[in-house]
Amino acid sequence: MKVIHNVSLKPYNTFGIDVRASKFIKIQTIEDLKKILRKTYAEELFILGGGSNMLLTGDIHKTVLQIDLKGKEVLEVKDDYAIIKAHAGENWHEFVLWTLKNDFGGLENLSLIPGNVGTSPIQNIGAYGVELKDNFVSCEAINIQTLESRTFTLEDCEFGYRNSVFKNKLKAQYIITSVHFKLSTKNHQLKIDYGAIQSELEGIENPTIKDISDAVIRIRESKLPNPAKIGNSGSFFKNPVISMEVFKNLQQDFPEIPNYPISECEVKIPAGWLIDKAGLKGHRDGDAGVHIKQALVLVNYGNASGSDILMLSIKIREIVKEKFGIDLEPEVNII
16 A cells, blocks of 8 residues: 555546545555554545546545555346346446446446446436346445445445435445445346437347347447546536426427426436536636537636636536526535
């Protein structure tokens, strides 16, 4: 376990923001993690996973712990499902590909989502009609203050839309070390309701979970920038959920507005459509911009600071609010 001083975090966040950390430690064992926690106050620590769901707006004057715990294992196999354990430092997409290689179904719609396994429950990541919680069994975490290990069940995590207990009442109190998933081993239940997936699967009579994953990858690569080439954090804003009454009023002015009813009284509206309709797709303020193909994604074209991207996000929220009366909420953590 090596302590490095004055480290650039540019390689460790997908926005490619060049801020510095006072101290940086890569954590590869739970023993090392507990050792650091024993001798460091919680408020002096900054926990870093895959760096995919954050916008860094300044230097980190703390000890940055990069959680790099590795490993995947099959804990249990039943007639039609398996329980899989993945450690927090595993790259999410590589883990999904591993499940597909072993014919474990359930995560294929979540292909190519950036980040690591350990941060996936915090955000309750989701895409194309599937959320993490749909296949989640539990996660193991360590209390930063007491070093106590705790298992969080599905109910304990209080999952919501891009939300969990780890973003609210237990924020910054636990470090997730591994996640358990329940995945199908046969008779996979395919989720192909989204139009884009159906279009990609045209001509395939009996699609497999690998076909679904391939379709999702093609869709994402066609409209989402690769963070290795253009800094970004995927979807910057959550898709807003509005009342049916507000939606009906909006529909009078915008009859083409896309919508996804989630109950009899609430409707989800694509944030990307709102931003695009507000004339902001492809907009740039210096090197901070709205992606030309997907308005939901804010990008760093090279030398934008975290503050530049934050100011752009505020501008977008104000314009969308003025035009539609809808408040956009950031999906990324702004630090």
